[in-house]
Amino acid sequence: MQVREGLKDGIVFFEKLFKRHGMNEVLAEYMNMLINLVILTLVVIGVNYLIKRFIIGTFKTFTNKTKTTFDDFLIKSNFPRYVGRIVPLYIVYYFFPLIFSEFPRTLEIFYKLFNIYVVILVVWIFRSIIRTTRNYLKTRPSFNDKPLESFSQVIMIFIWLIGIMFIFSELTGKSVIGFAISLGAASAVILLIFKDTILGFVASIQVSVNDIVRIGDWITFEKYGADGTVTEINLATVRVQNWDNTFTTIPTYSLISDSFQNWRGMLESPGRRIKRSIYIKQNSVKFLTPEDLKKLKNISLISPYLENRQAEINKYNESHNIDKSLLINGRNQTNLGVFRKYADSYLHEHSAVHKEMYIIVRHQAPTAQGIPLEILCFSKDKRWENFEYISADIFDHLIAAIPYFGLQLFENPSGDDVRAVLESIK
Incomplete structure (x- = not known):
């Protein structure tokens, strides 16, 4: 408590100084706020630099010494950088109300923007973890033929949906439950807008559960002119590299709605x-x-x-x-x-x-x-x-x-x- 009171005294230091030298009271408040804002910005930049320089550098050094590749993928997906933003964010959250204590309207806007940024940062951290997990599993032989791209996209859609619900709640002042109820009422419109995404999601599940197509399979799909190896399966499309090295993209739901030829049985047979x-x-x-x-x-x-x-x-x-x-x-x-x-x-x-x-x-x-x-x-x-x-x-x-x-x-x-x-x- 004493520390916080001491900080408050330090925050108004320049304001008192300007008033002693005869500056207008309102102008002194604005000048004090501006100077403190500049100092806070420099402190945040400095802390952010130290985190990048030392903490993230230490994390990279640690990952180079470990045998697992999971932490290497964490670095590639910017996980340490996103986590490192928590400390500067906390500093801003702690000092901003002290600097703008005389500006309640500005504080109100700040809290809204701060909460929105926190939601986005949490979504980014989850996205980084999901990408890391996906890329790591791709290196495992047992997951080479699984549609990991589709699963990761589905999970990210749900995470972004939850994040958007919280952002909407912050902007409108309504509860997340109220937003979900409104979303349910507009489900017909949502189904129309996201028809292809929903079809792709259902198709991805059926393709995976029924083992219809795997990455690496040779398929022939005359309707789309595809004849080659499946290189990617995601929520919306399946990517096929043809034998002439061209690429054909096929809607994922076509794999369960149309007929195509999969040569996997031939490749797995003795001849x-x-x-x-x-x-x-x-x-x-x-x-x-x-x-x-x-x-x-x-x-x-x-x-x-x-x-x-x-x-x-x-x-x-x-x-x-x-x-x-x-x-x-x-x-x-x-x-x-x-x-x-x-x-x-x-x-x-x-x-x-x-x-x-x-x-x-x-x-x-x-x-x-x-x-x-x-x-x-x-x-x-x-x-x-x-x-x-x-x-x-x-x-x-x-x-x-x-x-x-x-x-x-x-x-x-x-x-x-x-x-x-x-x-x-x-």
Whole structure:
């Protein structure tokens, strides 16, 4: 109490001095207030400098010696700077009423502005802690694929909402509860204004809870032209880096309202699917003669198969007295069937094909482009560039092997083909 009385005497020192030298009383009060305000400003600047120089510097030195990175993120989010403002703020709060004791209207405005600034400072401190927590969790492997950006934004919206309620209460003199009631009455307007934010918030929760999309997932979203890796998930948008290094932003709520393709299952599976068809000319398919079979037995991959299969067929034909003067009679092998077996054997022997997953060679219903011979298997290496190399290697070989079986690939006639026909007619 004595200290405060002593401070009051010190505050009016210049006022008494000016009055003793004959200055007008009102002018002496204003001059005293102005001088004290300048002194207070210099003191606050000095204290703020000392805090930055020593306290924050000490905090940085301490964080450099610790093993955890959490305190490093605290510095990056300006947490020590915001906390350091508490001491100068307290000095202003303590001395300002003494300086402006003769100016009640100014004090009233000061208290309002001071309280508003305290609310904003508290919000900044919480924001710093939330950003620090978010950035720290991003360094943890278990949180790499979680939409931390969305969660932090949602929390900040609630904190700012509470802060705005307190600021509104300070400006209007109404209670925070009264403001909340008014907010409830205007909920329809608020819902309209913040429709996208609310949809994004709901979508973020569903995306996280249902594990629909993670950061790092490869997704394809044709509606928005996205085909690449998810790099960021926040309250309003999902950011996708496409394979051509462009970026596409997708509304978060579209992930639950529209259909898209997530390739995570492929990346987590043992292999990546290869599914492609070769189109065979229908009129190149034929029964195999003994001469054809003799020639094909030189192909090592199918030589045992041909021996066993032909022995089985011959036994059947003989037991049923089949007239083989015509090749169509009885059971026969076809060049397409043998090639299909060759392709199957080749895939089973290929070192890059996953043997414990599906390996299927099948021909589908004939089309105007020929008979589709579909190859379905899985590559062991799921990396895109290696996957394409493996696919190309398989089909390079199969396409080159087709003529050995007397088969032909379907191909639309080119201009050279038409020209050759016309020249032959001439």
